[in-house]
Amino acid sequence: MTTELDTSLRLFLPKINTALNSYVPEDGSVLIEAARYSLMGGGKRFRPLLVLAMVEALEGSVEKALPVACAIEMIHTYSLIHDDLPCMDNDDYRRGRPTLHKVYREGIAVLAGDFLLTEAFSVVANDTGLSSEEKIKIIQAITTASSAKGLIGGQVLDLEAEQQSVGVEELSTIHLMKTGALIQGALASGAISANASPDIIARVYLLGYHLGLAFQIWDDVLDVTKGVEKHGVEGGRDQAAGKSTYVSHFGLEKASKLAIEHTQKAVNIAMSLSGNKDALIELIRRVTT
Ligand code: IPE
Ligand code: IPE
Ligand code: MG
Ligand code: MG
Ligand code: MG
Numbered sequence: 001m002t003t004e005l006d007t008s009l010r011l012f013l014p015k016i017n018t019a020l021n022s023y024v025p026e027d028g029s030v031l032i033e034a035a036r037y038s039l040m041g042g043g044k045r046f047r048p049l050l051v052l053a054m055v056e057a058l059e060g061s062v063e064k065a066l067p068v069a070c071a072i073e074m075i076h077t078y079s080l081i082h083d084d085l086p087c088m089d090n091d092d093y094r095r096g097r098p099t100l101h102k103v104y105r106e107g108i109a110v111l112a113g114d115f116l117l118t119e120a121f122s123v124v125a126n127d128t129g130l131s132s133e134e135k136i137k138i139i140q141a142i143t144t145a146s147s148a149k150g151l152i153g154g155q156v157l158d159l160e161a162e163q164q165s166v167g168v169e170e171l172s173t174i175h176l177m178k179t180g181a182l183i184q185g186a187l188a189s190g191a192i193s194a195n196a197s198p199d200i201i202a203r204v205y206l207l208g209y210h211l212g213l214a215f216q217i218w219d220d221v222l223d224v225t226k227g228v229e230k231h232g233v234e235g236g237r238d239q240a241a242g243k244s245t246y247v248s249h250f251g252l253e254k255a256s257k258l259a260i261e262h263t264q265k266a267v268n269i270a271m272s273l274s275g276n277k278d279a280l281i282e283l284i285r286r287v288t289t
Contacts, residue, residue: 008279012052012062016045019070023123024116034104034112035119039077042095042232046215046283047182048073051190053283054204059275060194067127068138068189071120075146076182078120079155081113088159089241096232117146130193137192145185154178158243166244172213179219180212187211200273207269211284214262218288220245221256260288 017040024035048069055065084091084099085106091099101109120142124135144150154177161174187208191201220238224247227235238245246255266284270277 008056008276009049009053009282012049012279013045015062015066016048016052016069016073019066020073023067023070023074024119030104030108031112031115034100034108035115037103038081038094038100038112039074039116041097043073043077045073046287047076047186049283050183050186050280051193053279054187054190055194057270057273057275057277057280058191058194058196058200060190064129065190065193067123067129068193069186071123072142072182072186072189074116074120074123075142075151078113078116079146079151079182081109081116083155085109088155089237091233091237093228093234094232096228134192138189141188141192142185145181145188150177150181150185151179154181161244163242164244168246168249171244171246171249175213175216176209179216180209183212183215184208203269203272207266210262210266210269211287214259214266214287217246217255217259217262220247221252221259223247224252256288263288 020039024032024039026032026036051065051069051072052062055062080094081100083089084094085101092102093099099109100112104112121139124130124138124142127135130138146152148156154174157170157174158178161170166174184205185208187204188201191204196204222231223233223235223238223245225235239248246258249255250258263284267281270280270284273280
């Protein structure tokens with residue numbers, strides 16, 4: 001995904017970064033310093049942008065959804081810190097810089113991840129712009145996304161699938177859980193804060209299904225085609241770790257084509273929403289460019 005963003009996304013990006021900065025202010029402690037190293041050190045902000053773009057597509061208030069957008073980026077950042085640890089993917093680069101455990105002790109990296117995950121829920125719980133009912137629905141959506149049936153469960157399956165040949169069906173399940181679930185959670189949280197009906201929320205989950213799958217297939221494509229400079233993480237790591245990917249199954253060309261087909265399906269669903277869909281469609285299209 002490139003980082004040149006269109007108009008309303010360009011407005012959303014500084015809002016997200018300013019709010020994140022204020023949610024995790026420096027306090028002189030090593031914990032916050034480490035958390036900020038990862039949280040404020042780059043990243044495309046794809047998931048918080050998705051939250052706000054979804055809100056705009058459903059004619060909701062972007063300002064009201066900003067805390068939720070930040071909470072989701074905190075959860076995503078925690079997942080990256082832990083994903084990079086020696087006991088997981090054992091990676092040295094993230095967001096174009098050395099991984100957190102390379103700069104601080106491994107224990108501090110684990111705890112900084114724990115902190116960001118916990119703090120995300122504190123941001124939502126303590127927010128004054130959302131109603132209590134909205135907060136509960138949003139917390140339900142993001143805990144489901146992060147849970148044993150979502151991100152964490154997907155990471156477990158991903159670890160267990162290393163050095164094994166995994167069929168495409170199981171691979172898509174892993175992708176949908178480890179990556180798709182939080183993308184669905186981001187879109188659903190935006191929809192909830194925009195007071196979407198259950199019918200629209202179901203449509204939003206389907207959009208997230210296609211987008212999540214496309215996102216992880218493309219991440220695996222980039223692992224083969226791009227390195228730290230362009231993608232922020234080292235290339236060739238999936239093959240080195242013996243991971244099955246869409247690329248190892250189908251080859252680069254077919255895997256890319258499948259990802260593009262899924263983004264097109266996501267765009268088609270986005271088109272059916274009632275408000276200004278430009279930012280959302282722009283964001284979806286950027287996944288496979
Ligand atoms: C990387 O996510 C991890 C995956 C789920 C594939 P991003 O590509 O969104 O990483 P950042 O946030 O831009 O660093
Ligand atoms: C990461 O998948 C998924 C989560 C962090 C939940 P990858 O392991 O493929 O992501 P990168 O390539 O390290 O960013
Ligand atoms: Mg991983
Ligand atoms: Mg990884
Ligand atoms: Mg990857």
